Amino acid sequence: MTPDAALILYRFLFDGSAMFLWGAWAYICWIAPADLASQVSQRLRCFNALAILLIIGTTATLLPLRAATIGGEGWADALSFPMLRSILSGTNIGQAWLAQASAAILLIASCLTTSRFKYQVRMVSAGLLLISLTISGHAAMNSGWLRAAHRLNDGLHLLSGGAWLGALVPVIVTYPMLRDARRHQDARSALMRFSTAGHVAVAVVIATGTINTILIVGSLQLDWHNTYQLLLSVKILIVFLLVALAIINRYVFVPRLARNPSLLPLKWATGAEIVLGSVLLGLVSVFGTLQPI
Secondary structure, three states: HHHHHHHHHHHHHHHHHHHHHHHHHHHHHHHHHHHHHHHHHHHHHHHHHHHHHHHHHHHHHHHHHHHHHHOOOHHHHHHHHHHHHHHHHHHHHHHHHHHHHHHHHHHHHHOOOOOOOOOHHHHHHHHHHHEEEEEEEEHHHHHHHHHHHHHHHHHHHHHHHHHHHHOOOHHHHHHHHHHHHOOHHHHHHHHHHHHHHEEEHHHHHHHHHHHHHHHHHHOOOOOOOOHHHHHHHHHHHHHHHHHHHHHHHHHHHHHHOOOOOOOOHHHHHHHHHHHHHHHHHHHHHHOOOOOOO
């Protein structure tokens, strides 16, 4: 595997893990009632553990991987101390890694504590992991106030998208609780809250995505002969497919529960959202390494 291909894989694993942790813990902290939140957290333990391990592994390997992609010697540069020191001390990539490593340490610490605020700390650390991506993203090509504004917009785009897509797994975990008489009301309340929050998240995703396109490409008119802009067009199409699925879920399948208690349509629609979200992350992992113009 070439360093460039490894970087794409890294981006997919890290971004997906950080988005899942942010969305899942935001759901637990903000959306689900306390008793339900505890049940959802228990059922997500394996997913959380895997995502945390991926965050630790990708963070530990990012700096050598970046050295291998930037240097002229390929994988040999991954173990070059002068190259690693140069990246760490003099580049946006180094700053981003320091921020990411700090957030990863906070995440690990939050997993070792028994504080009643542990879920909130985990949610914050996952959010910081996502925000660290803005330091070395396309916003770095700007300067002054425009760079700061672009990074702020990137951060809102990542956090809103992660809150939407990352929470889909706990949403699926919540569905069976609708059939449990003891948890039905809490489960229904959580799903309705998520639906309301999802409307806001989708609106922010679309607004910030539109702004990002203008800031990076220079206009809303995309050139399909450019690989970056072609993949960006596919990403936009997938986002609108996700929005359509979310609307069908909320305004077609949920009302039908009163007449037909089957959860299968809801599960299939949400599963399709997760699959499309994974494809979207894969696209972002690829075109994030390309020249936009």
